[in-house]
Amino acid sequence: MKYLFGPVNSRRLGLSQGIDLLTTKTCNFDCIYCEVGGTSIHTCERKEYTPTAEILAEIDGLLAQDNLAKPIDVFTITAMGEPTLHTGLGEIIRHIKDKTGKPVAVLTNGAMMHRQDVRLELQAADIVIPSLDSARDESFRKIDRPAQCVDLEEMIEGISLFCREFSGQVWLEFMLTKNINDQPSDIEALKRTIMRINPERVQLNTVVRPPLESFAIPLTHKELSHIAEQLPGKVEIIASFAKREHASRRPPEQDEILEMLQRRPCTASDISEALNLEPAQTGRLMEELVDQGTVLKILHQDKTYYQPPH
Numbered sequence: 001m002k003y004l005f006g007p008v009n010s011r012r013l014g015l016s017q018g019i020d021l022l023t024t025k026t027c028n029f030d031c032i033y034c035e036v037g038g039t040s041i042h043t044c045e046r047k048e049y050t051p052t053a054e055i056l057a058e059i060d061g062l063l064a065q066d067n068l069a070k071p072i073d074v075f076t077i078t079a080m081g082e083p084t085l086h087t088g089l090g091e092i093i094r095h096i097k098d099k100t101g102k103p104v105a106v107l108t109n110g111a112m113m114h115r116q117d118v119r120l121e122l123q124a125a126d127i128v129i130p131s132l133d134s135a136r137d138e139s140f141r142k143i144d145r146p147a148q149c150v151d152l153e154e155m156i157e158g159i160s161l162f163c164r165e166f167s168g169q170v171w172l173e174f175m176l177t178k179n180i181n182d183q184p185s186d187i188e189a190l191k192r193t194i195m196r197i198n199p200e201r202v203q204l205n206t207v208v209r210p211p212l213e214s215f216a217i218p219l220t221h222k223e224l225s226h227i228a229e230q231l232p233g234k235v236e237i238i239a240s241f242a243k244r245e246h247a248s249r250r251p252p253e254q255d256e257i258l259e260m261l262q263r264r265p266c267t268a269s270d271i272s273e274a275l276n277l278e279p280a281q282t283g284r285l286m287e288e289l290v291d292q293g294t295v296l297k298i299l300h301q302d303k304t305y306y307q308p309p310h
């Protein structure tokens with residue numbers, strides 16, 4: 001499938017059916033920690049980058065397979081880039097809600113939320129997870145490397161306005177990197193901004209998977225906890241997978257693993273956890289794929305990750 005992936009066991013959302021709206025990396029940011037590679041189209045232009053009708057047809061095809069659609073906890077809209085750049089976003093959210101009645105979550109970098117059309121389209125979702133990596137312009141530019149069209153103050157005001165208008169939940173995520181956006185002045189600015197936005201939850205993350213730039217260094221759990229203690233509201237550390245109980249593990253299938261690796265590098269245990277696969281068989285299959293040259297093995301922070309050759 002071109003746009004659907006998973007379902008995967010998401011650390012935050014449960015069993016999540018992913019929908020990726022873009023097929024070429026299109027984003028208004030070029031984050032140093034990005035897991036899907038460098039930004040090819042660096043833009044704030046909203047348009048139908050991929051045909052909405054094709055995405056809806058894939059969703060309908062999935063829903064026609066009863067046994068696949070039933071266990072899904074949530075449909076999660078994401079993208080190889082920024083999903084709010086796609087003008088079909090609102091229609092796609094409404095289509096899923098109408099057809100399934102299941103919750104829809106949208107992962108966004110928040111940079112387009114100052115626009116009324118984007119906020120209106122997002123209103124149809126149940127959970128919106130904007131990331132806001134820094135409330136200080138200097139560190140924001142270092143970590144997210146936004147396109148010229150992005151304005152931090154406008155973005156914060158947009159997220160904050162959306163929080164007041166929206167009847168669903170907003171979970172605000174911060175991706176923290178060592179010596180870039182974790183300094184006392186950054187934390188002070190974050191505190192003030194969290195109070196201004198007043199999200200349902202604040203989620204702290206760090207660079208767990210291999211990042212785009214080697215200078216994007218993760219914080220330790222202790223450092224994240226120290227920052228969490230200083231922030232207001234309901235603050236959670238989401239930097240590792242929460243283990244779920246799975247009824248039964250199944251044997252791995254090469255295609256679904258390759259589909260998942262197209263979106264981000266993963267360890268063998270990430271793969272077996274996310275796709276509910278038998279761990280030993282998954283480990284063996286990954287080694288076979290490396291031997292065939294189908295995937296590459298890379299070492300990051302003492303863990304072995306797999307990714308397709310670029």
Ligand code: SF4
Binds near residue numbers: 039079
């Ligand atoms: S906003 Fe997301 S997709 Fe865009 S560059 Fe940053 S991490 Fe990558």
